[in-house]
Amino acid sequence: MDDTHTAGATRLARGTPLTSAIDTSDASAWTGLDLAVRELARTRPSALPDHAWATGRRLHWSWDAPLPTLNLSRRAPDGPALALALCHPDGRIREAALRRAAGLPASDLLPLLPLVAIRCADWAEPVREPARDLLRTALPGVGPDTIVVLAPVVLRVAGRRHGEAARTLLEATLGEGPAPVLETALVHDDRATRRLAHRIAVERRHFSPERFARTAAADPDVVIQDVCADGAVAGVGPETGDEVLLPLLRSPHPRVRAAGVTALRRAGRPARAEAFLADRSALVRACARYVLRRYDIDPAPLYRALCAGGSVPPAAPLGLAECGARDDAAVLWGLTDHPHPGVRARAVAGLRVLDAADWARLVPLLDDPAPGVVRETVTALVPSTDRLPRAELTARLGTEHPRHVRVGAFRLLVAHGGPELREIAWTLIDDAEPKLRANSLSLLRN
Numbered sequence: 001m002d003d004t005h006t007a008g009a010t011r012l013a014r015g016t017p018l019t020s021a022i023d024t025s026d027a028s029a030w031t032g033l034d035l036a037v038r039e040l041a042r043t044r045p046s047a048l049p050d051h052a053w054a055t056g057r058r059l060h061w062s063w064d065a066p067l068p069t070l071n072l073s074r075r076a077p078d079g080p081a082l083a084l085a086l087c088h089p090d091g092r093i094r095e096a097a098l099r100r101a102a103g104l105p106a107s108d109l110l111p112l113l114p115l116v117a118i119r120c121a122d123w124a125e126p127v128r129e130p131a132r133d134l135l136r137t138a139l140p141g142v143g144p145d146t147i148v149v150l151a152p153v154v155l156r157v158a159g160r161r162h163g164e165a166a167r168t169l170l171e172a173t174l175g176e177g178p179a180p181v182l183e184t185a186l187v188h189d190d191r192a193t194r195r196l197a198h199r200i201a202v203e204r205r206h207f208s209p210e211r212f213a214r215t216a217a218a219d220p221d222v223v224i225q226d227v228c229a230d231g232a233v234a235g236v237g238p239e240t241g242d243e244v245l246l247p248l249l250r251s252p253h254p255r256v257r258a259a260g261v262t263a264l265r266r267a268g269r270p271a272r273a274e275a276f277l278a279d280r281s282a283l284v285r286a287c288a289r290y291v292l293r294r295y296d297i298d299p300a301p302l303y304r305a306l307c308a309g310g311s312v313p314p315a316a317p318l319g320l321a322e323c324g325a326r327d328d329a330a331v332l333w334g335l336t337d338h339p340h341p342g343v344r345a346r347a348v349a350g351l352r353v354l355d356a357a358d359w360a361r362l363v364p365l366l367d368d369p370a371p372g373v374v375r376e377t378v379t380a381l382v383p384s385t386d387r388l389p390r391a392e393l394t395a396r397l398g399t400e401h402p403r404h405v406r407v408g409a410f411r412l413l414v415a416h417g418g419p420e421l422r423e424i425a426w427t428l429i430d431d432a433e434p435k436l437r438a439n440s441l442s443l444l445r446n
Contacts, residue, residue, distance in 0.1 A: 005032030209235030314342030321350030
């Protein structure tokens with residue numbers, strides 16, 4: 001049990017107001033308080049409300065108690081006591097606390113709603129059903145300040161066995177409630193709350209397609225990017241202007257760019273998709289090809305033209321392989337000595353995609369000065385390791401070779417296997433290159 005949660009429960013037992021006893025902005029503080037009160041009931045039961053408090057009767061004798069409980073005080077239950085009672089391990093006290101909470105004025109009930117939300121997932125039906133009724137009644141009247149605290153707690157307990165009901169009530173509030181409540185959730189620090197709020201904003205069409213497009217392009221959360229991109233694309237039509245498309249197409253996030261490229265079909269602008277045939281993202285390239293094909297434009301000739309030009313986009317060779325034929329391997333082989341390392345690396349990757357990677361012609365590329373080219377070459381050669389000359393690979397382990405050449409050669413030797421591999425690994429356990437040392441030690445341990 002976290003000491004912070006235990007301290008919060010202890011402060012409540014001393015009469016400290018709920019907002020001062022715990023950090024109400026932290027959802028884990030509420031769920032932690034729920035557990036801490038149960039622990040407090042085990043170690044200091046007298047600090048918690050009892051059955052006499054719950055029923056309001058002076059004398060209470062439970063069937064499982066050796067003696068009756070006598071309550072000499074008629075003091076009305078206050079906020080701290082109600083909070084403790086809502087977390088009490090005895091379901092009868094939790095149920096009684098909910099009845100008392102239902103009779104509170106709104107100003108006194110609102111601070112307790114996170115605990116009511118937790119009780120909506122209670123294992124005991126006589127507790128969770130009144131809690132759901134109370135939350136259902138209270139939610140339409142909540143404002144942004146309450147949603148800020150309540151929403152993360154609801155979403156935190158939504159994964160419990162009976163927690164979905166509270167989430168459903170929260171979704172209804174955000175979907176049907178006043179705009180300020182939803183807008184507060186949209187900028188919440190809690191990730192789950194922001195995701196839910198953006199999904200509901202799209203369903204409500206709370207913003208214009210332009211606003212959704214800007215959010216999708218700028219938000220760092222990939223889920224929100226997808227949700228808002230869908231919201232923006234849903235509003236795209238033949239008359240849609242660049243104010244919607246440009247933020248999507250210029251986004252640094254591949255999934256958002258892909259959504260923007262796909263939207264070009266709905267906007268009736270397939271020609272703009274050509275610029276994304278050589279995008280660095282495979283998803284964006286695939287979407288660009290899809291848009292062109294929907295307008296009966298074959299992307300393969302366009303890729304061939306890109307690969308034959310003076311300035312070859314780095315991803316063009318791989319794009320050609322993704323939609324071309326085996327005959328295009330000749331074009332890719334011609335690009336394996338291109339001055340740009342990115343073009344060389346994608347050309348090797350394209351040969352692998354076309355299943356046209358001739359191991360004898362690829363081996364010299366293991367000495368390429370660009371690490372990216374060597375990595376792609378090693379990946380392409382792994383299926384052919386049984387044909388590779390072991391002596392040439394072992395020679396590339398020498399310290400006179402660059403780091404990426406040595407690491408690539410060792411990877412191929414490991415893929416090849418054989419009894420000599422352990423001997424080679426022994427020679428590298430004290431190597432100056434950390435990766436070779438670590439890989440050698442790992443191999444020897446196994």
